[in-house]
Amino acid sequence: xxxxxxxxxxxxxxxxxxxxxxxxxxxxxxxxxxxxxxxxxxxxxxxxxxxxxxxxxxxxxxxxxxxxxxxxxxxxxxxxxxxxxxxxxxxxxxxxxxxxxxxxxxxxxxxxxx
Amino acid sequence: xxxxxxxxxxxxxxxxxxxxxxxxxxxxxxxxxxxxxxxxxxxxxxxxxxxxxxxxxxxxxxxxxxxxxxxxxxxxxxxxxxxxxxxxxxxxxxxxxxxxxxxxxxxxxxxxxxxxxxxxxxxxxxxxxxxxxxxxxxxxxxxxxxxxxxxxxxxxxxxxxxxxxxxxxxxxxxxxxxxxxxxxxxxxxxxxxxxxxxxxxxxxxxxxxxxxxxxxxxxxxxxxxxxxxxxxxxxxxxxxxxxxxxxxxxxxxxxxxxxxxxxxxxxxxxxxxxxxxxxxxxxxxxxxxxxxxxxxxxxxxxxxxxxxxxxxxxxxxxxxxxxxxxxxxxxxxxxxxxxxxxxxxxxxxxxxxxxxxxxxxxxxxxxxxxxxxxxxxxxxxxxxxxxxxxxxxxxxxxxxxxxxxxxxxxxxxxxxxxxxxxxxxxxxxxxxxxxxxxxxxxxxxxxxxxxxxxxxxxxxxxxxxxxxxxxxxxxxxxxxxxxxxxxxxxxxxxxxxxxxxxxxxxxx
Numbered sequence: 001x002x003x004x005x006x007x008x009x010x011x012x013x014x015x016x017x018x019x020x021x022x023x024x025x026x027x028x029x030x031x032x033x034x035x036x037x038x039x040x041x042x043x044x045x046x047x048x049x050x051x052x053x054x055x056x057x058x059x060x061x062x063x064x065x066x067x068x069x070x071x072x073x074x075x076x077x078x079x080x081x082x083x084x085x086x087x088x089x090x091x092x093x094x095x096x097x098x099x100x101x102x103x104x105x106x107x108x109x110x111x112x113x114x
Numbered sequence: 115x116x117x118x119x120x121x122x123x124x125x126x127x128x129x130x131x132x133x134x135x136x137x138x139x140x141x142x143x144x145x146x147x148x149x150x151x152x153x154x155x156x157x158x159x160x161x162x163x164x165x166x167x168x169x170x171x172x173x174x175x176x177x178x179x180x181x182x183x184x185x186x187x188x189x190x191x192x193x194x195x196x197x198x199x200x201x202x203x204x205x206x207x208x209x210x211x212x213x214x215x216x217x218x219x220x221x222x223x224x225x226x227x228x229x230x231x232x233x234x235x236x237x238x239x240x241x242x243x244x245x246x247x248x249x250x251x252x253x254x255x256x257x258x259x260x261x262x263x264x265x266x267x268x269x270x271x272x273x274x275x276x277x278x279x280x281x282x283x284x285x286x287x288x289x290x291x292x293x294x295x296x297x298x299x300x301x302x303x304x305x306x307x308x309x310x311x312x313x314x315x316x317x318x319x320x321x322x323x324x325x326x327x328x329x330x331x332x333x334x335x336x337x338x339x340x341x342x343x344x345x346x347x348x349x350x351x352x353x354x355x356x357x358x359x360x361x362x363x364x365x366x367x368x369x370x371x372x373x374x375x376x377x378x379x380x381x382x383x384x385x386x387x388x389x390x391x392x393x394x395x396x397x398x399x400x401x402x403x404x405x406x407x408x409x410x411x412x413x414x415x416x417x418x419x420x421x422x423x424x425x426x427x428x429x430x431x432x433x434x435x436x437x438x439x440x441x442x443x444x445x446x447x448x449x450x451x452x453x454x455x456x457x458x459x460x461x462x463x464x465x466x467x468x469x470x471x472x473x474x475x476x477x478x479x480x481x482x483x484x485x486x487x488x489x490x491x492x493x494x495x496x497x498x499x500x501x502x503x504x505x506x507x508x509x510x511x512x513x514x515x516x517x518x519x520x521x522x523x524x525x526x527x528x529x530x531x532x533x534x535x536x537x538x539x540x541x542x543x544x545x546x547x548x549x550x551x552x553x554x555x556x557x558x559x560x561x562x563x564x565x566x567x568x569x570x571x572x573x574x575x576x577x578x579x580x581x582x583x584x585x586x587x588x589x590x591x592x593x594x595x596x597x598x599x600x601x602x603x604x605x606x607x608x609x610x611x612x613x614x615x616x617x618x619x620x621x622x
Contacts, residue, residue: 016227019225055231
C-alpha cells in the first residue's frame, strides 16, 4: 500500500482556501482512507516556503509521494481531475459529472450515491 | 478623475540612456508601466535594464519576476550586454522571483485559484533586497501558463494594486501582434497599467528600425511620437531622442581657421568655433582635400581633431594627406588627430551615431570631420538619415565644437544632392565645390553659399590643387550658370571689361 504525502499551499484562510481544504479532506477520506498524510501550509505565515517550492498560484496541492511529483492548482472542486492529477485510479462511476456537482453544491460525501 | 491623480506624479529616472528625455524625466514613480512590443522588439532587455540602471546609477535594488524564461536563462542572455546579474545578486541588489513553469511538471487545474502565492513571494523579495524597482516579464507568458484567462486578468489587477501598495515602481512586458494594432494581447493594458510604452521593430526599406513610443502616462507629461533606439553591446538600449532635443546651444563668435587662408577670408574670418559646415561637391573635386586642410588647420593651432572616414581607409587618407604636404601620421603621434575609418555597412545608422558620440566623448576633439555623409545616406531611409544628421549635429553643437561634413553630389556639373536638401537647413555654413566646364577645359569652382551670422564673399571662385594643397584664385567673371550645371561663357560687356582691367590678377 503506497502512502500519499500531500501538501496544500494557501495564502491566508480565504473562502477559496477553506473550500480547497474541505475538498481535499473529503477526497482523501473517500479515496485514500488511511493511506495519506496531509499538511496545509499558509504562505502568508511562511513565504519562504512559497519561494522554495516556486508556488505561483494558490491553492496549490503538491503530491510529494509517491513519485512523480505533481502539482494541482485550484480549489480542488473537480474531484475527477484531482484524482487523475494524483494518479489515483478513481472508483468506477456511471456519471463522472455528478461527483463534481455534489461536492460543489453541498459538501456532502457523495461516494455511495451512484 | 479621482483625488489621487490630481496630485502631481513624481517621475523615477529610469537611467536608460535617452529614455528619460522621451519620458520627460522617467517612469511614473510608484506605478506600473506596461512595456508592449512584438516578438524581438527588446521588451525583456528594457525591463531588465530598468533594474540594471537602478543598481548601477542610483544604487537602487530590483526584483525581476520571470514567467517565461528561467532566472538562469535571463542571467545568461543579458550577460552579452555586459550586465553581471550574479554580482548584483551577490551584493543583495537584485533578486529573481522565478514563476516560470517547471519543465516536466504538468499542472492540473481543478477550480478557482489566485495569484496570492506570487504576490507573497514578490513582497518577500522586495523586502529582502529593499527593492524600489520591479520588473515582470511577461504577462503573455502568465496567460499561456494558466487556462483560466478571466481569473488571471482579475488577479493581474490585484497584483498591480499590490505593487502600488508596496510603493515600488514597476514595469511589465506584454506581447502584441502588430506593430500598429492593439496595444497588447489579452487586453491587459486596460487593467494593469495607467502607463504604456510601446517598442517597435519595423522593417523599413529593407532596414530594421527600432523605435520607442510613450503611448500614455496617466496624469503626467511625456514626449509624443516614436523615437529611434538601438541595442548596444555592453550598454543595452540607447534611445536617441532626436526631436526632443532643444535648440539650446549657445553660439560663439570665436572664429577658427578652415586651414586655408583664402577660404577664411571668404568666410569673413574663418568658421565659427561651434558651427556645422557642409561641404558639397561632385566626386574628386576636392572635398577630401578641404577636409584635410580643415584638420591640418586645427592641428597647427594645437586643436584636437577627429576624422570619421566612411569612404577611404586610414592608409588611403594618410597617403592623400601626404600628397598635399600634410603629415597625418605625425598629427596622430602628437595625439592631436584620431582617424576612425569604417565601412558604413558595418552597422545601422543608430549604431554609427552612438559609436560616433562615444568616440567624441572619449577623444574630446575641438573639430570633427565626417567624410562623407553621403556614404552613410545609403544606409537608411530618408527619415532615418535625417534623424541621424539631426542627432549628430545637435550632439556636436552641444559640445560647442566644429563639425565639417562632406556630401557628394550625384551629377558632375552643378546639381544638388539629396543630402543637401535634407540637412542644409540644419547647418550653419555651406560651401559648394563645383566643376566648371569652360572653353573645353574642366576647372574647379568654390563658393560660400551660406555663412550663418556673418557676411561672406559671394563670388564663385576658381581654385587649383597642387602638392601643397588648395589655392583659391579669382572669381569666374565671364561664366554664368555654374551652380545650375550649365556653365555658359558670357562675353564680358564693356563695363565689366573695364572693371577687370583694374582688378589685380592673382596667379591661379
